[in-house]
Amino acid sequence: MTIDQIRFKAINLIEDVITLQVNVQNGCYADKAELQVKKARLEGIKTWAIENNQINNIKHFFAANNFGQNRQFVAFEISKFFNN
Numbered sequence: 001m002t003i004d005q006i007r008f009k010a011i012n013l014i015e016d017v018i019t020l021q022v023n024v025q026n027g028c029y030a031d032k033a034e035l036q037v038k039k040a041r042l043e044g045i046k047t048w049a050i051e052n053n054q055i056n057n058i059k060h061f062f063a064a065n066n067f068g069q070n071r072q073f074v075a076f077e078i079s080k081f082f083n084n
Helices: 003-025 029-040 042-051 055-063 072-083
Strands: none
Touching (some): 003 042, 003 055, 003 072, 042 055, 042 072
């Protein structure tokens, strides 16, 4: 896989985590197990992004603010993880 393909899949996983987190907060506990599995992968994404000079692309993804009003707060909370 190329770096672009990996970055694309990483961003898709981040979007999935945001959506699942919103679903769980809204009472859909069926998504809780999937959220825990995908959330655990965020550390690997951060490590990969730092090692491959892609962390700024991930930060720009969050800065683009294309999450919609109901997902914005969750996206902001997850973006803090990548800004440290």
